[in-house]
Amino acid sequence: MRWLTSAVGVAALLGAASAQDPDSKQVVDAETGFTFGQYVSDQGISFRIAIPDPAPATGSYDAVVQIAAPIAIGWAGIAWGGSMTYNPLTIVWKSGTDVVLSSRFAFGYYVPPAYTGAVYSILKTGTHVNATHWQITAKCTGCTQWGDDDIGVTTLDPTQQNPLAFAFSTVPPDTPSSNTSSFGIHDSIGHWYHDFAQGTNPGFTALVSKNSEGPGSSNATTTATGGSTGKPTNSTLTPPRPTTVTSKTSSFTSVTLTPTGNSTTTSSKPTPPKPTKPTGPPKPSRPPKPTKTLKPTAPVKPPHSPPFPFPVWTPKPKPTAKTPV
Ligand code: HEM
Numbered sequence: 341m342r343w344l345t346s347a348v349g350v351a352a353l354l355g356a357a358s359a360q361d362p363d364s365k366q367v368v369d370a371e372t373g374f375t376f377g378q379y380v381s382d383q384g385i386s387f388r389i390a391i392p393d394p395a396p397a398t399g400s401y402d403a404v405v406q407i408a409a410p411i412a413i414g415w416a417g418i419a420w421g422g423s424m425t426y427n428p429l430t431i432v433w434k435s436g437t438d439v440v441l442s443s444r445f446a447f448g449y450y451v452p453p454a455y456t457g458a459v460y461s462i463l464k465t466g467t468h469v470n471a472t473h474w475q476i477t478a479k480c481t482g483c484t485q486w487g488d489d490d491i492g493v494t495t496l497d498p499t500q501q502n503p504l505a506f507a508f509s510t511v512p513p514d515t516p517s518s519n520t521s522s523f524g525i526h527d528s529i530g531h532w533y534h535d536f537a538q539g540t541n542p543g544f545t546a547l548v549s550k551n552s553e554g555p556g557s558s559n560a561t562t563t564a565t566g567g568s569t570g571k572p573t574n575s576t577l578t579p580p581r582p583t584t585v586t587s588k589t590s591s592f593t594s595v596t597l598t599p600t601g602n603s604t605t606t607s608s609k610p611t612p613p614k615p616t617k618p619t620g621p622p623k624p625s626r627p628p629k630p631t632k633t634l635k636p637t638a639p640v641k642p643p644h645s646p647p648f649p650f651p652v653w654t655p656k657p658k659p660t661a662k663t664p665v
Pocket residue numbers: 416417418419422423424425429430431449450451452505506507523524525526529530632
């Protein structure tokens with residue numbers, strides 16, 4: 341019995357140690373030139389995030405988000421705070437040969453309304469549809485910090501792992517061409533720890549401009565409030581180019597982005613099995629996962645006009661100091 345207890349203790353310790361590893365890996369996308377931290381879901385949906393280097397130690401910073409999904413995926417989304425509610429949601433889907441991005445923010449477990457606190461610019465290079473996959477690349481201003489006095493302000497740490505969540509459905513939105521379309525509940529959701537430091541880019545601003553116009557296009561970047569459509573500039577789609585394999589440090593597993601938009605591990609080392617998340621308290625270096633409960637103190641904002649179906653919520657400006665009377 342004593343042996344059994346010790347064995348369980350050792351296993352728990354080993355589990356806790358491996359749980360420190362992020363679920364994301366570093367990849368370099370030769371098509372856009374961005375270095376991303378990438379998480380791939382069991383369904384083969386890739387969620388990639390690139391950020392500036394250096395990113396400000398405090399406050400909001402821009403991020404480039406790239407989502408590549410198998411063609412059978414109807415919609416997919418990232419929850420930047422790791423839960424469905426009270427954080428920016430980046431929802432994407434394909435519409436013919438276009439890929440549509442919609443900015444949402446959920447106050448409950450129903451279709452999330454549009455969110456103007458995050459503004460997106462679609463990067464035309466890196467946004468396309470082919471026979472097997474669709475992919476979108478967009479710069480987001482407002483995805484790394486959100487909230488107000490009511491719900492509290494959250495800032496994602498650019499140097500560390502942050503708990504994110506995804507959701508997807510194989511059923512496309514009701515009106516795919518509209519970024520304010522309604523859509524049905526997810527088939528599945530998942531959580532992961534994303535190491536933002538894996539996606540740091542010293543030439544971030546230059547890469548954003550370089551990729552904004554797309555190959556052979558003189559069009560300006562599409563800017564989105566609430567959502568946007570990324571129109572590939574070429575109607576004949578060029579398959580994504582093969583990408584460079586890099587490994588920033590030995591702790592990262594190198595991967596190659598394949599022409600299908602998915603990644604394959606190219607490290608000669610076998611990939612270790614995915615660690616199970618600890619059920620106990622996380623180590624201090626890893627931020628705790630957010631609770632899944634709704635914040636009872638956060639009042640649901642009254643809908644602005646138009647009231648249906650998608651009221652828009654904008655964060656309240658910080659209250660100014662009261663002048664004495
Ligand atoms: C029609 C739209 C949607 C509906 C009706 C819906 C509904 C729900 C419901 C009923 C739950 C289960 C709550 C529970 O029992 O704990 C849930 C959980 C969840 N949903 Fe959604 N959802 C929708 C869209 C989304 C989107 C767009 C995302 C993210 C991109 C998302 C992310 C999540 C996550 C991460 C959870 C796990 C619980 C949490 O972390 O809050 N959902 N959703």
